[in-house]
Amino acid sequence: MTTILITGAAGSIGTMLRSRLAREGRVLRLLDVAPLPGGPGPGEESVTASVTDMAAMTAACKGADxxxxxxxxPSEAAWAPVLDVNINGTYTVFEAARxxxxxxxxxxxxxxxxxxxPRESFPVPDAAYPAPDTYYGVSKAAGEAVAALYAxxxxxxxxCVRILSCFERPLNARMLSTxxxxxxxxxxxxxxxxxPAPGFRVIYGVSDNTRGGWVSLDGARALGYEPRDDAEHYATDVLAAAGDPAGPDPADPVFRYLGGDFTLPSRDAPIPPAADS
Incomplete structure (x- = not known):
């Protein structure tokens, strides 16, 4: 791989990946509407563009491997922006790639x-059918469908990588599993x-956590992924900060479904105002 285009490169995961995907002879072409933290470094190119702009995306794709x-x-929002950026934007990326x-x-x-x-279905298999918890989740299911079509x-x-909780360190008791x-x-x-030639795949992105087992890692491992890290290293501090050193209550609604608090009523998206009659 000599040139890799990364969209959303100024975001948290994009920033994490920059140093970790850097290789001798590889160019990372970093695209975002926001400035890149620190600007482009050696082996990096910066592109300012939106994933919804077909012409700009097609130009950015030229020569990429x-x-x-x-x-x-990156989280729940009203339907209109989710549709525009996440669903139409993902279509634009795949079509520009083609x-x-x-x-x-x-x-x-x-x-x-x-x-x-639901918790009873854990570990959720790689081929699990969509069961989105939010408009954001719908957009990711739609993106997987677009990926399947183009494949x-x-x-x-x-x-398609169903990422769970990607942060510098686990932030709460749920993340000890995700x-x-x-x-x-x-x-x-x-x-x-x-x-080599993966075709169409849907896999999960999670570390090898002691309290894991919520999702399958078979698909990721079949591609050559071998996780090395474990959230348990942070468990004492995380649980103490939560005021529950004995560990979380499995009956807590946050642990009822894979999506955690995204499944709660408090995550309902804003309702747009009714159109004038």
């Missing part, structure tokens, strides 16, 4: 595409970029 599509609204002849797209999906998978109709290699460490994120995306 693969795309990592991270760009989009027009420019990019053979592989790695799409950052989310566990929220199957957020209403089947146009022969793109399309790997954490994807930055280093494991780098290992996972590198595997997605380099696995």
């Amino acid at each position: 693969a795309i990592i599509h991270l760009g989009g609204i 027009r420019a002849g990019v053979p592989r797209v790695v799409f950052a999906s989310s566990n929220h595409a199957v957020g209403f998978a 089947s109709r146009y022969g793109l290699n399309a790997v 954490w994807l460490s930055p280093d494991d994120a780098g290992r996972l995306f590198e595997a997605c970029l380099t696995a």
Whole structure:
């Protein structure tokens, strides 16, 4: 892989991946509407553009060997912006890849595409049908469908990574089960970029957590991913901060479904005002 286009490169995961995907002879082409933290470094190119701009995306794709599509609204929002940026933007990325002849797209999906998978179904299989918990989750399920179309109709290699909780460290008790460490994120995306002819895949992105087992890692491992990190290293501090050193209550609604608090009524998206009659 000599040139990799990363959309949403100024975001938290994009920033994590920059140093972890850097290789001798590899160029990271970093695209975002926001400035890149620290600006582009050695082996990096900066592109200011929106994933919804077909002309700009097609131009950015030229000469790329693969795309990592991270760009989009990263949490729940009203339907109109989710539709525009996350759903239409993902279509634009795949169509631009097809027009420019990019053979592989790695799409950052989310566990929220199957957020209403109940605890009784754990570990949620790689091929679990969509059960989105929010408009955001719907957009990720739609992106997976777009990826499947472009893989089947146009022969793109399309790997959809249902990322769980990717932060520098786990922030709460739930993340002791769902954490994807930055280093494991780098290992996972590198595997997605380099696995021979993956075709269409839907896999999960999570570290090898002692309290894990919420989702399958079979699909990710089949691509060559071997997680090395474990949220348990942070468990004492996380549980003490939560005021519950004995551990979380399994009856807590946050632990009822894979999507955690995204499944709660408090996460209902804003309702747009009624149109004037």
